[in-house]
Amino acid sequence: MKKIVVLTGAGISAESGINTFRDANGLWEGHDIMEVASPIGFENNPALVLDFYNKRRQQLFEVEPNEAHHNLKRLESQYEVHIITQNVDDLHERANSSNILHLHGELLKARSSAVNDFICHWEKDINLGDLAKDGSQLRPHIVWFGEDVPLLEKAVEITEKADILVIIGTSMQVYPAASLINFIKDETPIYFIDPKPFVNKNAFNNLTIIKDVATLGTDKLLKMLRH
Incomplete structure (x- = not known):
């Protein structure tokens, strides 16, 4: 075969x-890419980044293949x-x-913000204070700019x-x-x-x-x- x-x-x-969520001017839903899709963006404003991906995740339950x-x-x-x-x-x-x-990466997974291979299935919002098994803040299981694939x-x-x-x-x-x-x-x-x-x-x-x-x-x- x-x-x-x-x-x-x-x-x-x-x-x-x-939504592809990248506008013609390169912004993602009004945000600079590095604000919502980079490790430094997460470090600077984790609440903003979590909210951005929470909205993307919520949208998945409204669409079909x-x-x-x-x-x-x-x-x-x-x-x-x-x-x-x-x-x-x-x-x-x-x-x-x-x-x-x-x-x-995958929107329906979350992972440790400290260790790459602490990954779990996740369908609800990720909020500040939601912790991985290692005690670190959970983050979206998304490969951000500047990270290895x-x-x-x-x-x-x-x-x-x-x-x-x-x-x-x-x-x-x-x-x-x-x-x-x-x-x-x-x-x-x-x-x-x-x-x-x-x-x-x-x-x-x-x-x-x-x-x-x-x-x-x-x-x-x-x-x-x-x-």
């Missing part, structure tokens, strides 16, 4: 109603599908995809074995996630789904651009890949 590796970003969840998420699950009838997502929502899980790796090596290992690479709803401008495309084998077919694809078609061998939103684009992808 051939292996499909799918890299997903905010665009696949946008049609479910999840869309057809793009379900289409990736449907691909499993003919392929071994591995999803590497930059998203911190749980929509791939709710669509019942079998193999999901979250590069940037602990699952990057595993993502590279998965990508290296891809027979087909699919990219959905991500500009491939955010590193280190964007570097994963460099680890596929030569001549591996690449399918890039985005309504405004920011990619040079001549930069990669065997590249097919599907200029569409994720739901319609994955419909087209299924027709191309089913045999």
